[in-house]
Amino acid sequence: MDLAPRCHDRSDKLNKEGACITVTRDRPTIFALSSGRPPAAVAVVRICGPQAGRALEKLIGRMPQPRRAALARVRDPAEGDVIDEALALWFPGPNSETGEDMAEVQVHGGQAVIAALLGALGRIEGCRMAEPGEFTRRAFLNGRLDLTAVEGLADLIAAETPAQRRQAYRQLKGLIGDQAEAWRRQIIEALALVEARIDFSDEADVPENLVGPALHAAQQLRNMMAAILADGGERLRDGLVVAIAGPPNAGKSTLLNRLARREAAIVSPYPGTTRDVIEVHLDLAGYPVTLLDTAGIRASDDPVEQEGIRRATARAAAADLVLWVIDSQATGLVAGDFLENADKTDYWLIHNKVDLAGDKLWINSESQSVPFARKFAISATTGAGIDALIGALSTYAQGFFAATESALVTRARHRRALEETVAALDRALAQGASGQEELIAEELRAAAMTLGRLTGRVDVEDILDVIFRDFCIGK
Ligand code: GDP
Numbered sequence: 217m218d219l220a221p222r223c224h225d226r227s228d229k230l231n232k233e234g235a236c237i238t239v240t241r242d243r244p245t246i247f248a249l250s251s252g253r254p255p256a257a258v259a260v261v262r263i264c265g266p267q268a269g270r271a272l273e274k275l276i277g278r279m280p281q282p283r284r285a286a287l288a289r290v291r292d293p294a295e296g297d298v299i300d301e302a303l304a305l306w307f308p309g310p311n312s313e314t315g316e317d318m319a320e321v322q323v324h325g326g327q328a329v330i331a332a333l334l335g336a337l338g339r340i341e342g343c344r345m346a347e348p349g350e351f352t353r354r355a356f357l358n359g360r361l362d363l364t365a366v367e368g369l370a371d372l373i374a375a376e377t378p379a380q381r382r383q384a385y386r387q388l389k390g391l392i393g394d395q396a397e398a399w400r401r402q403i404i405e406a407l408a409l410v411e412a413r414i415d416f417s418d419e420a421d422v423p424e425n426l427v428g429p430a431l432h433a434a435q436q437l438r439n440m441m442a443a444i445l446a447d448g449g450e451r452l453r454d455g456l457v458v459a460i461a462g463p464p465n466a467g468k469s470t471l472l473n474r475l476a477r478r479e480a481a482i483v484s485p486y487p488g489t490t491r492d493v494i495e496v497h498l499d500l501a502g503y504p505v506t507l508l509d510t511a512g513i514r515a516s517d518d519p520v521e522q523e524g525i526r527r528a529t530a531r532a533a534a535a536d537l538v539l540w541v542i543d544s545q546a547t548g549l550v551a552g553d554f555l556e557n558a559d560k561t562d563y564w565l566i567h568n569k570v571d572l573a574g575d576k577l578w579i580n581s582e583s584q585s586v587p588f589a590r591k592f593a594i595s596a597t598t599g600a601g602i603d604a605l606i607g608a609l610s611t612y613a614q615g616f617f618a619a620t621e622s623a624l625v626t627r628a629r630h631r632r633a634l635e636e637t638v639a640a641l642d643r644a645l646a647q648g649a650s651g652q653e654e655l656i657a658e659e660l661r662a663a664a665m666t667l668g669r670l671t672g673r674v675d676v677e678d679i680l681d682v683i684f685r686d687f688c689i690g691k
Contacts, residue, residue: 246346250690256325315358363672455504459532462541470596501610
């Protein structure tokens with residue numbers, strides 16, 4: 217099996233450390249609006265590739281000092297018209313973000329200004345609009361970022377809460393990538409010991425026991441990875457999912473709106489109006505929480521409503537926590553069948569409409585079959601009891617995410633790679649008992665390979681498209 221990093225196109229070659237250094241002359245020069253949607257105060261247009269310097273010079277008539285902002289008039293090179301006054305920056309490769317020559321033009325963020333600038337760039341030979349994630353893809357191909365850092369960057373851009381931001385930033389800075397690379401090197405060292413034993417087994421000066429230390433190292437690595445797999449950092453990335461469920465007209469949508477502090481769901485006095493699942497993303501105590509308002513769950517003949525109920529039941533059953541809302545005035549249905557097979561989920565019972573309740577508050581008999589972890593009495597309309605509920609939700613979120621923020625594994629892809637590595641190391645250790653050195657070596661090679669796939673050092677073409685699909689244009 218080939219352990220050398222595989223480069224991504226034929227013009228790539230290897231530098232001393234084995235990282236890919238790319239000859240970029242043949243690549244097109246790409247450009248895009250990298251800042252947010254116009255109109256805005258400022259728009260940032262980035263240009264990357266072999267023609268970036270020439271394109272910048274054509275636009276502003278000179279080359280700024282590298283890495284120094286220069287004030288300049290931007291002109292359409294074809295017509296000579298002034299487009300805008302801009303700040304221009306020049307980052308010659310390879311010490312740029314992508315590893316290639318890069319230029320950045322900051323103009324006023326109006327639609328027409330941006331359109332004129334992008335149009336002018338498009339008319340410069342060798343330049344074309346970038347595809348989504350193409351700048352980052354070049355940074356990866358040029359060895360500036362490993363794959364886990366690319367994912368960290370995508371997460372950082374998508375982060376909605378401080379905890380998600382911190383986790384993504386750590387990943388961008390190599391939290392898992394550097395660790396995986398260190399493990400890979402240790403496995404290769406262990407492999408080298410086993411191979412030395414195989415290759416030189418006849419020679420007198422090769423120590424008898426090289427395999428023992430190799431297996432010892434494999435065992436330690438295996439244990440460390442297994443412990444890390446137990447941490448579950450994907451949770452923070454995906455967020456805590458809280459479903460608001462219960463019979464129609466109990467006040468679920470009203471509660472969602474109160475929690476979300478905006479009109480996210482339709483509130484109506486007629487039963488069965490929330491026919492789909494509505495999602496609201498909240499930041500609770502710094503942690504990401506997705507609230508689901510599920511359609512009123514009840515027996516119905518209306519096919520549209522039935523579909524809503526089916527979706528609601530499926531989403532709520534997969535949630536981490538269900539707030540089961542009941543009208544404290546109504547009698548009858550409480551949790552019922554809905555809750556029976558969702559054993560991984562926690563349930564809280566919410567008695568709503570206590571403003572109407574008077575002394576009838578606890579009339580609604582609770583289902584004995586459902587072990588509600590907590591009970592609250594609230595009024596979604598007046599806000600009574602809501603602070604206590606939000607406080608409890610925040611504490612729950614803190615407990616749910618405890619220790620996951622510093623977790624290494626933040627994606628299913630990382631988990632799979634580490635699981636495969638642990639499995640390969642286990643097989644190597646099992647072969648250790650049989651003393652079959654070639655088979656031990658084979659499994660260690662497989663372990664190094666799966667870690668190489670994690671950081672993108674080996675053979676990753678098939679997963680690249682999946683990862684870069686998440687990016688926006690201009691990144
Ligand atoms: P859903 O079907 O469970 O989503 O219920 P809605 O949120 O649409 O509410 C049904 C009706 O109950 C609406 O008329 C709401 O204004 C009303 N309602 C909801 N919460 C309360 C509450 O705490 N007190 C009172 N008095 N009415 C409420």
